[in-house]
Amino acid sequence: MIVSLRYVPAGECALMIYAHAENPEECAAHLRGMLAALDAAPPPYLVDAIPTSDSILLLYDPLRTTGAEMETYVSRLALPAPAEQSASRLIELPVLYGGEAGVDLGRVAAMAGIEEAEVVWLHASTEYIVRFLGFMPGFPYLGPLPVPLQTPRHETPRTVVPAGSVAIAEDQTSIYPVTSPGGWNLIGRTPWRLFDVHENPPSLLLPGDRVRFNPVDEAEYSRIHFEILADRR
Missing domain, CATH: 2.40.100.10 (Cyclophilin-like)
Structure with a gap:
């Protein structure tokens, strides 16, 4: 599964992450994995994460971090394996x-x-x-x-x-x-x-x-x- 990510600042306290893949379901699966990783290890400055089928909007506290630091944190997340994601209800x-x-x-x-x-x-x-x-x-x-x-x-x-x-x-x-x-x-x-x-x-x-x-x-x-x-x- 090859998914490319694009990080776009969305104001002074938000970062938009766009995902792209030939198969739209791969985008959605990758973003679900990213959300699961954020839930498992949320940074203290993360306020909220709002997903769609091909993007996630991350809201953060601008007094505690920057968009660049938020991007670095997300890019280093260890995503769950596809087999773990498939074990859903x-x-x-x-x-x-x-x-x-x-x-x-x-x-x-x-x-x-x-x-x-x-x-x-x-x-x-x-x-x-x-x-x-x-x-x-x-x-x-x-x-x-x-x-x-x-x-x-x-x-x-x-x-x-x-x-x-x-x-x-x-x-x-x-x-x-x-x-x-x-x-x-x-x-x-x-x-x-x-x-x-x-x-x-x-x-x-x-x-x-x-x-x-x-x-x-x-x-x-x-x-x-x-x-x-x-x-x-």
Whole structure:
């Protein structure tokens, strides 16, 4: 795995690290390793580390260090071996596809030139990696998405997307953790709760986790949904 890094100052208290590789998943894996190394041995002047799929923004205390010193520290980190990184959690989420739960399933199928059932099969037969969290607390960016399913966002976002909605946009898939506006293509819904401020950590999915989607029917969806509601009481 060959990943090139580019360090760019981002103001007086931040350093942006861009990663590049022929395979985007190699970038994401390398950056996850870098985050793991920082978590294991954080310098005292590091304030926060904010990842995306191909970059990390490091915020530091400018009274205690400089961007150049931050770059030197990061460049000397001992990253975990790929085998260690691959030993991540596997989270399997039940999903009710189509109908009111997935109002854009037909759109995705039409743009791909395949049947709705094949969209479900392709989406559910793939194992995804949580590349990073963003947009809102607990919103996971998952990839890689099978090429036939890669669908552009809606030009006009919806004002309301229900919590638990499983969605597709470009080369990624995700789950809306809370009810919010959104422009992704909705293909299903999970009854699982992805974000809960009373849990530690509050986000069910974390960067590096592996995710699979298991299709369920309406009866099974309702059973799981009511079990979750009962557990909250």
